[in-house]
Amino acid sequence: MDDTGGKSDYHLIDMATKGEGAIHTAFTNQVAYCDANGAPITARICSAILAVVEGERSNALIERIRSWQGAPLADALPLRVAGGIHALHLSGDAPELSPIYRGVPVDDARIVEEVIFGHEAQLLSWLDGPPQTNEAGRSSNFAAAMLWLADQGLPPRFECLEIGSSAGINLMMDRYHYDLGGVMVGPEPGAMHFAPDWRGAPPPRRDIKIQSTRGCDVAPVDLTDPAQALRLKAYIWPEHTIRFERMEAAIVAASERKPDLVRANAADFVEAELAKPQESGTTRVLMHSIVWQYVPEDQQERVTAAMEAAGARATAERPLAWVALEANRTVHRHELRVRYWPGGEEGTLLARSHAHGADIDWLAG
Known part of the structure; x- marks a missing residue:
């Protein structure tokens, strides 16, 4: 067993990787990282986002992810999108997400796809900056x-x-x-x-x-601004x-x-x-x-x-x-x-x- 705890697919990940395959690597690595750090729900969300990105449908959000110019892992691209989806859940704007966040087994990809296409404008802004993971x-x-x-x-x-x-x-x-x-x-x-x-x-x-x-x-x-505080809460697993x-x-x-x-x-x-x-x-x-x-x-x-x-x-x-x-x-x-x-x-x-x-x-x- 190597030092990744058996996850040899994630050994020696280069954070600066760009280009072909980098999006897939970033999301699968983030899923493994979440699983390894006690965050299975966030892992489910990231996995579902990847399934939508690698699917057939498209909108402005999906295309921006697919054509990401930076290094998606270093830029924490998966967590940018996951943060936006969590914000929709916390605000009650996407009640269909509730089963996932309660840990109920459901078709994650179908639900997340519905949210991505139903809340495109709200989610796009979450790609504009890195996560604020102030812990x-x-x-x-x-x-x-x-x-x-x-x-x-x-x-x-x-x-x-x-x-x-x-x-x-x-x-x-x-x-x-x-x-x-x-x-x-x-x-x-x-x-x-x-x-x-x-x-x-x-x-x-x-x-x-x-x-x-x-x-x-x-x-x-x-932190004293409720809207800004909500954004921070959305990045909490x-x-x-x-x-x-x-x-x-x-x-x-x-x-x-x-x-x-x-x-x-x-x-x-x-x-x-x-x-x-x-x-x-x-x-x-x-x-x-x-x-x-x-x-x-x-x-x-x-x-x-x-x-x-x-x-x-x-x-x-x-x-x-x-x-x-x-x-x-x-x-x-x-x-x-x-x-x-x-x-x-x-x-x-x-x-x-x-x-x-x-x-x-x-x-x-």
């Missing part, structure tokens, strides 16, 4: 990474910068409480409480403080009911004090923030989760160059760290990787985790 549970990985960084000798006061912040839910992590394998972090009870299923040794026990958080997004979401509860808690927290979130692309934001003075005795951290695949290649290069240049100037009193939680499509898990300057430039794989933070496999010892 608070992923911040458990950020908290664990900060514990580890403090254990490496970096100052335990963190100035956090996040790219692809969406609604800024993870920017409010200083208000959350974490139980990470028995290691407690954050105020108790906190605006939200996270206790992921922890596997492996616990993370280091260190007293850490989140000094500040600031983030950017090319299309930031205002319906099987994960706790995520809806977390979204409501995040809305309350944002209503009390909005996160520090600006409209900017990743490269402009990182370059501007790294140019600002850094307080002595603080660790400046760039963090992101399920974002890198959406950042254009030229911006990825600028962010990397800016981080490495700032890292070369970093000192023990003013260190720099890069914490990334991104998908590994070959194992259908997310990987928590950390680089820091000075001393940890080469990077370390700290953990593998569930897509939405339900469990964490700690690998760092």
